Amino acid sequence: MTQKDSIYATEQAVKDFSFDQHVVEVFPDMIQRSVPGYATIVSTIGKLAGEYAQSNSNLYDLGCSLGAVTLSMRRNIRTDNCNIIAVDNSEAMVERCKLHLQGFRSDVPVTVTLGDINDLAIENASVVAMNFTLQFIPPEKRQAVLEKIYANLKPGGVLLLSEKIRGENEQCDNLLIDLHHDFKRHNGYSELEISQKRTAIENVMRPDHLSTHLNRLSEIGFSQTQVWYQCFNFCSMIAIK
Template sequence: MSKDNIYASQQAVKDFTFDERVVEVFPDMIQRSVPGYATIVSTMGKLAGQYAQNNSNLYDLGSSLGAVTLSMRRNIDKQNCQIIAVDNSAAMVERCKLHLEGFRSDVPVTVELADINEIEINNASVVALNFTLQFIPQPQRFALLEKVYQGLKPGGVLLLSEKVKGENTLVDDLLIDLHHDFKRANGYSELEISQKRSAIENVMRPETLNAHFERLSDIGFQHTQVWYQCFNFCSMIAIK
């Protein structure tokens, strides 16, 4: 696993993209940046196994290197299921395919290079968006989640992980400070923290938990629940 040192030197910071540089260090980056990431991924797989239905599709939208896809595949024991992993980064898709080749399973997986706003969601029992929605422009989020809802079978679930904002400035500043302390404890320098924050602020737009729950309710999800939160990172389940 290559170490993430993308922002270790002083540089003219550009907007963050999931390019070849990020692909090379992504496992290290995500583990050192997102508290509880391994727990989130493994639990999403267990939830997928619990809610998967026979003769249905499972989607991993914004699949990156396929961690959630692999976790879902390990836990599915229903008949005639398939996983569809989608990402808009060519570099991520190619590496994801390589990772999947290293794990044998009876559950077929299709990895697609596509914009998740443009694909169809059909006959789905599980849809995962693991730290993906936050990179979608806010005006497009309702339509995307509404499409997910319409594509879910009765009893199907949306598994949604997001970086969230505090409900007020005081709480938001606290969550940010705690997250930065987490990154310092994992070896990131002040320069790296500052430059990464500058790179990502124009491409990732977090929302409050209330904003997420209100949107999911407006779309039609009847049951929503947070099952994990550490600092400003949160995982939710929404049941149709």
């Protein structure tokens, strides 16, 4: 049974956010109440993975957390000889992800790995998913990660990228933030929880502008890039090699 997210419900000395055991226990509730359209994003990533998966190739879920995207991909893959490689740098997330995957039978093999995406070797990939992952990588390392993904994607392969974004100017950014905070209030978070979570995450998650994402993907070499979902400051894109 999913536990309710009450991590920031009491006043505390706020530490930088991390995907530790406390977060693992409440993560499904946290993500559903914090990210508008999360279920739609996850299910659509699975459908896109099923459409673009190529036979005899690997599909990657980078920053897999509890494995929601991995499971969505497994449900939609009908292509022969595909393997899914799910990677996260949180040991607590990886261990829980393995338990979740045991409950779902599938002919598509999955390897769940504890590791740093910056050091990961990507090979023979037709689909790479990064669902709200790039934003936690230091900004100075993002270009290299995306270049590595592009270099190891098969022709016609895709990057499925979801990110929290910044507004293109201060006024627009404040508007998106206000809309998101209203969303969280509607889902039962208090002003204290919203404030303390924002403090906890501001040093570890540094969003880019949408224009930064699109320009960077184009400069790296992706032939087509399309935003297929946006609600407030949450955005999902597909980039085709």
